Structures are given as C-alpha cells and as structure tokens.
Amino acid sequence: MVTGGDAAARDAAGGASARLLKLFEAHRLTPTQRRIAHCLVRKAAQAPYLSSVEVAELAGVSQPSVTRFAVALGFDGYPALRRHLREVAPAPAEPETAAYNEYQQAVHAEIENLRHLAELLGDTGPATRAGAVLAASRPLPVLGLRAAGAQARGFAYFAAKVHPDVRLLDEGGTMLADRLDAAVRAGAAALLCFALPRHPREVVDALAHARAAGLTVVTVADSAFAPVAAHTDLLLPAAVGTGLAFDTACAPMLLGRVLLESMCDALPDAQARLEEFDARAAARGVFTE
Template sequence: MMERKANDLLNRIQFMYPDLSKSQRLLADYILENYEKAAYMTGASLAEQAGISEPTVVRFAHVLGYEGYPPFKKALQNVLKVKLTTTQRIEMFSDFETGSIVKKAITADMDNLKSTLMELSMEQFEQGVEWITDANRIFVAGFRTSALLSNYLGYYLDMIAGNVVVLDHGLGDVYEKLVKVEPGDVFIGISFPRYSAKTKEIAAYVRKKGGKIIAITDNERSPLGQAADLVLVARSNIMAFVDSITAPMGLINGLIISVGYRNRKKTSLIFDELEQVWADHEVFQNDRNEQEEEDEGAIHE
C-alpha cells in the first residue's frame, strides 16, 4: 500500500508531464532523475539546480495538488522512505564530510522530536495510556530495528504492570503466545520504514481475536497504522542506512512514565522492592562500592 502511494507521486508527475509548462518540465525532469536529492533541498536550491525560478517550484507543487512547496517536499521524502534500498541510502551521504554528516544526523533527530511533539494528539495519547493501564494483558511486537523499541517498552511496562508479553520473531513461537489473546487485551505494534510485514500480520490476527491494537509508527497511513484502532505517530525521517529511533523512544518513554503515574502507589511499591533486591544482590556498581567500604571498615575495627 505504501509502495503504491510512493509511486503515485512520481507517476503523477509523469502523467501530468505533457500539460506542464516548459520551465515546469525542466523541474519535473530534474526531480524524476534526482528525487533522492530533491527531497531535502530548499525551494531556492531546487530551482537553482533545475535552472528555473523559485516561483516555478511553488506553482509546480500547486499543479500537483499541494498547498505549497513544504507539503510537496514532505511527500517526496515519503517516497524515499519506501523506495530507497540501504545501499542507495549510503550513497546519498557519499559527498558529505564526516563533520557535516553528524550535524545533519543530529539536526534530523531534533526536527523529528519537534515534529512529533507538535503533531502528537494528546487525546489519542491519553486513550492509549488508558487502554494499556486497563488491559488484562499487553502484547508488544516490533521487528528489525523496531525490536529495540519493543523490548525496551516491554521491559518497563512488565516491570510496572507484570502482564506483558514481548513477541520475539526469532523464537518462532509468536502465534503460540497470541492464541491466548482475548477481548480486554491490548497489542502494541511498533513499525517504521522499511515496514516489517510481520507486525501488520500480528495486528490482523489480534483483531480477529478481539484485542485492541495500538500502533506506534511514523504515519497514520503506514501499513500498521491502517490496521490499528489507535495510532501514535513519531517521526523518524533520516535518509541514511541506519534508522532514527530518537523520537519514537521519546514517545515510548512518555507512555511508560504516564502508565506508571496512573498507578503511582503500585509503581512506588514495585520500585521500592526492586531497589532492595538490587542492593542485596549488588546489581549496580555503586552498591558494590558501598559494600566494599563497609567491609573495609569492619576489618579496621
């Protein structure tokens, strides 16, 4: 579905090509041949590269049905998410110096965080927190890079609620665990470009079993977003061979903390007990240092 939508923009440019003005055709030619670069250019830079005026760029976006250049640029970036292979993503950065790359990467993450915060529906977020808090059981899944996020979310939610099942594709027993799903259970699926087909499959299965589906993804129209009852959007735009999980992690931290605060008393009791267990077993380095100091003090006495 997302592949078709990505192709739609490029196909639309080709379809409308005969009706474009001469200068708009120059722009269309440049975009079709260099869409991976054009997606991250300013309107002025794109105009310069195509050999046209900046107003032509704006008119071109209007002709394609966009309100202006920014939404057209965003649509072009969505094309990259779906179409580019990992190798192509590496090639995009081949002309940059190392210092420039790190600045671009950090700036992209900052933009993702800002966009996520601005676009986040607090009504949807609060609904998600309520569903998770009231769930009989919580099933969490994310594959490939998203597995980092699902394991992190599952670890802390289980610490708080004690009713969490993290679905690990590598174990091969996903559906054996999902057989237990029933109404009152919640599935949290995490999926970002290039989307894992498995997460959407699980969502479809959970729906058949009567469970609720929360999607954490980059777009409501993503494959998982379309399969979910509730979508929490976190931006992950970075055109590199690695995936950006900064904004998704921020959203997930917000979920964990909010669920914990929904039941402060229970959460406090759990962590009080854990702190004692950690101290007794010297889980953390400072506990070991304190114990060593106590032992040394006892020897000197």
Template sequence: MNDEKKDLIKIIKQNFPKLSKGQKLIAQFIMDNYDKAAFMTASRLGEKVGVSESTVVRFASALGFDGYPKLQKSLQELIKTKLTTVQRVEMSRDYSNDWAVLNKILKSDIENIRNTLDEINPKSFENVIDDIVSAKRIYIVGLRSSTAITEYLGFYLNLILDNVIVVSYGISDVFEQIIKIDEEDLVIGISFPRYSKKTYEVLEFAKKQGAKVVSLTDSQLSPIATLSDNTLIAKSNMASFVDSLVAPLSLINALIVALGMREKDKIKRYFDKLEHVWKEYHIYDDKE
C-alpha cells in the same frame, strides 16, 4: 488532493503529457532520482535540472499540490517504502566528512522530535494509557529494527505491570506466542519503514481475535495504522541507511512516565523492594 495517499510517480506519469518542457525535465529527474529529489529545495531542484525555482513551484501546482513543500512531503512519504538499503547507502555518500554526518543526523533527530510533538494527538495518547491500564494482557510486538524499542518498552512496562508479554523471534513462532489472545487483551504494535510484514500479520491476527490494537508508527498511512483502534505517530525521517528511532523512543519514554504516574504507589513499593535486591546482590557499582 489527499497528497499522501497517492503514489507521486503515478501522478507524474498521468500528468506528464500536459507538462511544459521545463516541467517535463523536472518530472523526468524525479522519476529517475526520487531518492535524491526528496531532500532538495525547490531552488536546488531547479538548479539541478536547469530551470528556475518558479518553474519548480508551478510544476508542483500542475500536479495538483498546494505548493512545493506538499509535493516534497509526498515524495518523502514515497521513498520510505520504495528505497532499498543500497539506495539509502548511496544517499549517505552526500555527507562530506565526519562532522557533516554528526551535524546532519543530530539536526534530523531534533526535527523528528519537534514534528512529533507538533503532530501528536493528546487524546490518542491518553486513550492508549487507558487501554494499557484496562487490558487483561498486554502483548508488545515490533520486529526487525523496531525490536530494540520494543524490548525497551517491554522492560519498563514489566516494572510497572504484571501482565506484559513481549512477542519476539525465538524458540517459538510469533503466532504461537499470541495464540491465547482474546477480546480482553491489548496488542501494541511498533513498526517503522521499511515496515515489517510479519508485524502487520501479527496485529491482523490479533484484530481477528477481537483484541484491541494500538500502534506506534510514523504515519496514519503506515500498514499497521490501518488496523489500529488508537495510533501514536512518531516521526522517523532519515536520509541514511539506518532508521531514526529517537522520536519513537522519546514518545515511549513519555508513555512509560505517564503510565507510572497512574501507578505511583505500586511503583514506589516495587522499586523499594528492588533497591534492596540490587544492593544485596551488587547489581550496580555503588562505590563512593
């Protein structure tokens, strides 16, 4: 079974009649509380509904999953798009105190970076660098919560290259900003749950114009990944009402540095000039 491509709730409903009594208790709990169940261990889930851990494991198998971790992963993929902000706030109430928040969030971000490193495709990373170097123009689009890292990527790419355009909400519509895009151009799309529909539409338009599309997102199943020639995956799992953009930002840092290494001489000349400007106009506090 391709676990991540199926809606878990639909799978549960289809299999519900043939489940055992204990398994039906698990199924009903998940359907009613999928936001909570997604982060429960098999033992904790069994305890919550009054069945054994082994019953939970057999329940996963009955649905066609190769173990409970696979089922849990499918459930976590499901809630990325189904959870409302209100539900995310409710999940955050499980944090007992300020230290618990700090501990949980930092550990979650560490795990996201670790999983990103484990799953990143080195060839895709290299291909994206090649795409950036060879493009006539580079458009970067990432709206809603992705705006922050979109602007960050645009800022540093503009220090290295002369052909970077950051697409954002402003005086002109986003489509007006990319109307000149063609087959020699590259568009970099950035989108994380809850995925921005407008970002998808911009990339879809660019694709129709023949432009090459690169995406930075959290899964090969994300909407913009289906449009992309190359996709970079950065994990952003977070049991909270805020989006975790630590791993995506770390991946962007790697992208910027790798690109900079290909343009070392150009960057050195550029920054030598900038240093004189910064010093002359007192851009930074250089008190000794």
C-alpha cells in the same frame, strides 16, 4: 552514504511533513492512497518537485492511482497538488546549516523530528488514552520485529517494573500468532506494537490477527500512513531519521517512554512496584552505584 546537501533537505523537511500529515489526515483514504501519502510524508523535501510518474514509482503504485489520490484530496489533479506541496515546502537551508557535515545533518534531522513530536504531544489525549488501554491489559503483549525490535524490548524492559505481566514478542515466524492467541486466552485486552521501516509483512499480518482476536491495537509507527495503520485502533506517529545509511529512531524511542509514563499514571500501584524493585535490586547488589 548520503551527501550533506541531501541531509540538509531532510533536516528542513520536518515542518512540511507536519503540514502534509494534517492535509492527509483530514481525508478518508484507501489503502493505496495511504501508501502514497506515506511516501510523500517521508519524502517531504523532494515531493514538490516529483512528477506523478516518479511518485508512483516511489510508492509502488500506478500513475493513475496518484492522480486519483490528488482528486481525493480535493485537487483538480496531480499538478494542482504539486503546486500546493510547493507552497508548504521547507525553506532552503541557511548557509551555516548547509555547511554541516553529513553526521551533523543527521543529528539536526533528528532534532527536527523531536520538535515535530513535541508539537503532536501538545494534544495529550491520544497518549493518555493509549496509556490507560495498555495499563488495563493483563497480560500486555508488546510487539516489535526487525528494526522495531529494539524499541519493543526497551519498552517491555521498563514496563515490566510496573506492569504485572508484560510479554515481549520480538521474534516472527509461525509461532507469533500462537503467542498472540495465548495472550488473549490469558486475558489480554490490548497489544502495543512498534512498527518502523522497512515494515515486515508479518507485522501487518500479526496486527490483523490480533484485532480479529479482539485485541485493541496501539501502534507507534513512523507515520500515520504506515502500512500498519489499517490494522490499528490507536496510532501514534513519530518520524524516523533517514540521513544515514540506516534509519535513526530517536523520536519513536522517546514516544515509547511517553507511553510508559502515561501507563504508569494509569496504574495505581506503579510507584509501589518501582520501590519494591529498587529494594530487591539493592539487596542483590544488581547495580554498582
């Protein structure tokens, strides 16, 4: 279990994460460099104080790769990048914030993630484009494995009320590619993927297969530099909380609901389908209210 001090640092890191994302997104990065960027965004509070060797160990890359990453961003080397990271580091927590217990800190960290998501949604373009792409796909496969399974199931449950053919893909294995191929044969044009840490290798493989099959891939991920980014046409980031033993995913869940809203806006018969569902549910006595 993490300490209150660790959680306080994470709670204050949201603003720094946003600034790091803007810095990294302005450059074309190799897959290895995107892995380093993903690590730094997730460790925004600690990043300004890590050595290049420590960053390499956390990201699972070589120390020279970290140096090349800094140069690719326009810095003379990693020390110059670290000085820049210290300039954008979050301010120390206020005494009353630091006094919160670890459970309260986890909640405040999620609130900061939601604030960051709200800032990103100030530009409605990506969500609007994603909604239109998803609405036009018949059928619409929705992928989410392991930690992301709950997000995919929640989206698919509500989407099925307004979309004529939603296909949930929440189990991995050798049949996953078969189910993607079947969706393509049935006319699917797009795939929605929820990808959260730790990222299963088979999700990356599935997205590569989907794109090779001609699907447009829309992904909700914890970072624009998640491993799935290389196989995604439109990636919408929403950070996860890391203050508890297991990650929390309030922001990805909310972003999924935003995509549902955007998809409804692009489906001319969405309201009629909802009213039809409500009428059937009432006739069957599905709900107690």
